[in-house]
Amino acid sequence: MQLRLCGDKKMDRNQIVKWIRNPKKMGPKYSLWGIYFATGCGIIEIPPILTSRWDAERFGIKLAATPRQANLFLITGYVSLKTLGAIIRTYEQMPDPKYTVGFGSCPINGGMYWDSYNTIKKLDKYIPVDGWIAGCMPRPESIFIAVTHLWTMIDKGIADGYKKYKENYTRYRRNQEKVLGELDWPPLYSIGKKGGGNDE
Amino acid sequence: MIWETVEIIATPVLAFLIGIFFLGLSRKIMARIHWRYGPPITQPIIDIIKLFYQRSVSHGVIFDMGVLLSLAGSIAVVLLIPLGGMHALSSSGGLLLILYIMLLMPLGVALSSGEGANPNISIGISRKLILSLGYEVPLILILLTLMTRYNTISIAEIVSQQEATGWAMFSVPLFISGIAYFLILPAILGLKPFDVVSALQEISSGPEVEYGGKYLALLTIDHAFALFIGIALFVDLFLGGASNPLFFFIKMLLVFILCLFINAVFPRFRIDQAIKYLWKWPTALALAGLIATSFMW
Numbered sequence: 106m107q108l109r110l111c112g113d114k115k116m117d118r119n120q121i122v123k124w125i126r127n128p129k130k131m132g133p134k135y136s137l138w139g140i141y142f143a144t145g146c147g148i149i150e151i152p153p154i155l156t157s158r159w160d161a162e163r164f165g166i167k168l169a170a171t172p173r174q175a176n177l178f179l180i181t182g183y184v185s186l187k188t189l190g191a192i193i194r195t196y197e198q199m200p201d202p203k204y205t206v207g208f209g210s211c212p213i214n215g216g217m218y219w220d221s222y223n224t225i226k227k228l229d230k231y232i233p234v235d236g237w238i239a240g241c242m243p244r245p246e247s248i249f250i251a252v253t254h255l256w257t258m259i260d261k262g263i264a265d266g267y268k269k270y271k272e273n274y275t276r277y278r279r280n281q282e283k284v285l286g287e288l289d290w291p292p293l294y295s296i297g298k299k300g301g302g303n304d305e
Numbered sequence: 306m307i308w309e310t311v312e313i314i315a316t317p318v319l320a321f322l323i324g325i326f327f328l329g330l331s332r333k334i335m336a337r338i339h340w341r342y343g344p345p346i347t348q349p350i351i352d353i354i355k356l357f358y359q360r361s362v363s364h365g366v367i368f369d370m371g372v373l374l375s376l377a378g379s380i381a382v383v384l385l386i387p388l389g390g391m392h393a394l395s396s397s398g399g400l401l402l403i404l405y406i407m408l409l410m411p412l413g414v415a416l417s418s419g420e421g422a423n424p425n426i427s428i429g430i431s432r433k434l435i436l437s438l439g440y441e442v443p444l445i446l447i448l449l450t451l452m453t454r455y456n457t458i459s460i461a462e463i464v465s466q467q468e469a470t471g472w473a474m475f476s477v478p479l480f481i482s483g484i485a486y487f488l489i490l491p492a493i494l495g496l497k498p499f500d501v502v503s504a505l506q507e508i509s510s511g512p513e514v515e516y517g518g519k520y521l522a523l524l525t526i527d528h529a530f531a532l533f534i535g536i537a538l539f540v541d542l543f544l545g546g547a548s549n550p551l552f553f554f555i556k557m558l559l560v561f562i563l564c565l566f567i568n569a570v571f572p573r574f575r576i577d578q579a580i581k582y583l584w585k586w587p588t589a590l591a592l593a594g595l596i597a598t599s600f601m602w
Contacts (some may be wrong), residue, residue, distance in 0.1 A: 118345070124354075132355030136348070160341035162332070165348055170510035173517035176359065200517045201360040 116164075133176060133202055134259050135165045137252070140175035140199070142192055145182020147209045147242060154245045164252060172198040180234075183211035183218050184225040190285055196232045197293045201267045204255060207237045208248075216241060230280045233266030309393075313384065316393040317530075320383045320537075323554060324529025325349050327536075327561055334562070338569045349529070353522045361518025364420045368515075371417020372523045378409025379530035385460070386537050389550035392461050399458040400448050403538075410531060411437055414512050414524070421515030429511025432576050433502045439583035440492040443485055446591035450482045450598045451542055464546035472545040478601055482594035483543040488587040490564055492579070493535040497568035501576050536560050 117123055118135050141151055154161045155168065169175035172195045184192060196205065207228055210216040215226040228234055235258065238251045258264035270277060274294040282288055329346040336343025345351075363369055384394045385403050415430045451473070452458055455466050467473055474483040492499040503511045516524055540546065540556045547553035574582065 118351075128354050129358045132351065132358050136352045136355040138352075157340040160336065160343070162336060162344045163342050165344055165351060170505050171514050173362065173515055174510070174513070174521055176355070200362065202358075 130259055130262075133204075134256050137164075137166045137177040137204070137255075138169040138175045139166060139177040139179055140169050140172055140195065141179040141181050141208075142188070142195065143181055144184060144188050145209070145211060147179075147181025147211075150208075150242050150245055150248070151179070151181065154248050159245045159249070161249075161252075164249075166252065172196075173200065175199055176203045178203060178205040179208050180205070180212045180228065181208040183216060184228055185223050186225065186284060189225055189231060189281075190288075193232060193281055194290060196270075197290075202264075203267050204236075204259075204264050205232060205234045205266055206251060206255070207234050209243060210239055210241045213237050213239060225284070231277065231284075233269045233277075235264045235266045312391050312393045316388055316391055317380050317383050319388060319391075319550060320533045321526065321529060323557065324531075324533040325353075325526075327532050327557075328525070328529055330561075331565055331568075334565050335569060349525065353525055356517075356522035356525070357519055359518035361520055362515075363520075364422075364515060368417050368420040368520075371413045371415075371420070372520055372527070373413075374416065375410050375413025376523055376527050376530075378406055378413060379527055379534065381406050381409075382534050383530060383537075386534065387461050387464055387541055387546055388537065389547045389553035391550065400452065400460055400463075401458055403460065404445070404448065407534070408437075410527065414527075418512040418515060423514045425508040425510075425514045426512055428508050429502055429514070433512065435576055436492060436499060436502060436579060436583075439580045440489045440587075442584065443489050443587040443591040444493075446588065446595050447482045447486050448542075450479065450591065450595045453595070454479060454598050454602055456602075460541060464541055467545040472543065474543040474545075478594060478597040479543070481590050481597065485587045485590035485594065486539055486543060487563075488590070489583060490535060490539060490560075491567055492583060494532055494564060496564055498571040498574050498582075499579050500573055501579060504573060532561070533557075536564075 117131075124131050141148065143151075151168075153159055161167070166177070176199065178196060178199060180192065196203070207213055211218065211224075212228045212234075215221065215224050218224040219226065225231065236251060236254060238247055240247060255264060271294055274292070275296050278288075278292055278296055326346070328349040329344075332348060333343045333346055382403055385398050385406070411433055415433065418426045419430060451463060454473075455463050457463065457466075463473075470476065473479040491497065495502060501507075503513060508514075513521065513524060536557045537553075539560055540553060544556050544560075547556060
């Protein structure tokens with residue numbers, strides 16, 4: 106899907122009419138509480154965007170302590186087989202609506218670990234990812250560009266990874282079981298006998 | 306009769322607005338102290354709107370009821386505290402009743418989050434109960450001092466007597482108790498030297514670990530009420546209350562900003578250090594104030 110970069114767009118946080126008309130969309134837009142999955146070096150880029158240089162709290166972004174309180178999931182670094190289980194469990198604990206962002210080139214396609222036997226190369230086979238930030242590592246500015254993209258996506262209603270996860274849960278669960286073996290937690294949604302189509 | 310009904314409805318609404326304003330103000334002031342721009346002052350309201358539209362996970366009946374119990378307890382305490390010229394229920398009951406109902410707030414949260422069965426919760430709850438044990442000893446001594454001095458247990462009576470004799474904070478034996486109350490105020494509000502209960506980095510926000518969505522929204526509202534209650538009690542008991550809600554709000558604002566500055570510069574006590582501190586200096590000062598007051602009156 107084509108998305109225009111919203112560099113010239115203004116923030117509509119102070120427009121009370123929009124708040125009254127559509128609080129369900131405006132709320133998540135301006136109150137993104139992130140939980141980051143510090144698998145690799147990407148975690149280094151998170152403290153600068155939260156502290157005085159690039160203060161992300163201006164836009165209502167702050168770190169949540171636990172998955173239950175969060176609605177933005179940052180996967181900052183490569184995903185190994187062992188951490189994939191923890192990522193899935195964290196994602197399933199977050200309340201809807203929730204947004205996932207893959208951060209850096211490692212979660213996109215394995216990055217510099219592209220030929221490792223133990224690294225997940227296609228993360229969105231296992232959990233839905235709403236957006237990617239490319240780079241090794243991305244600059245903090247690109248995180249803010251990603252946030253404006255996420256705002257546009259929430260406005261247009263296409264940041265719906267959590268809905269896709271519910272619809273295609275059978276397929277996601279099958280993919281997860283393929284790499285992790287028997288999962289030791291119960292399914293989040295009911296699993297159908299068939300359906301879900303191919304693995305890709 | 307009509308005016309009383311209006312007061313009973315208006316007092317919790319005003320208290321909620323003041324508490325939410327304080328939550329937003331604290332984030333803004335902390336950001337400015339960190340040399341950041343900070344979120345808009347309406348950010349807690351935005352957060353609450355978002356949290357109410359989230360899907361939330363319950364862990365059982367007690368999990369639902371405990372939050373409501375805590376919220377009901379704080380609204381009941383708010384009704385018993387005179388807010389400016391508004392005395393909703395404050396002529397009935399008095400300080401003893403407030404002391405009892407104030408226990409409902411930590412108790413409700415403890416009951417509710419205990420259902421979550423997360424190890425961080427049990428650590429947070431035990432810290433919360435130990436901390437309230439720490440600050441309630443000096444608090445009771447301070448309230449006994451005030452009851453001895455003004456010869457009444459009614460909080461409305463204490464406020465009206467201060468209008469005649471001057472603020473308790475600046476009268477001779479009572480200023481010792483006032484300083485003691487100010488020393489335990491950060492512990493009552495859960496601000497920085499005493500924020501062991503919800504220590505984000507150690508036990509990932511303690512009792513709030515399993516809360517999300519609507520439950521967290523209710524807990525935020527409860528937190529706003531708790532901020533209001535702690536400061537409003539100080540203003541009523543030691544700064545002479547106020548004749549109208551505006552002056553009351555200004556006095557509360559000054560006290561809260563002082564507490565925020567303390568919050569900004571101090572690191573966190575461990576729970577044993579907190580107890581050692583609370584049972585040493587504030588308790589000694591409160592005891593000295595009680596003895597001095599009982600000799601002079």
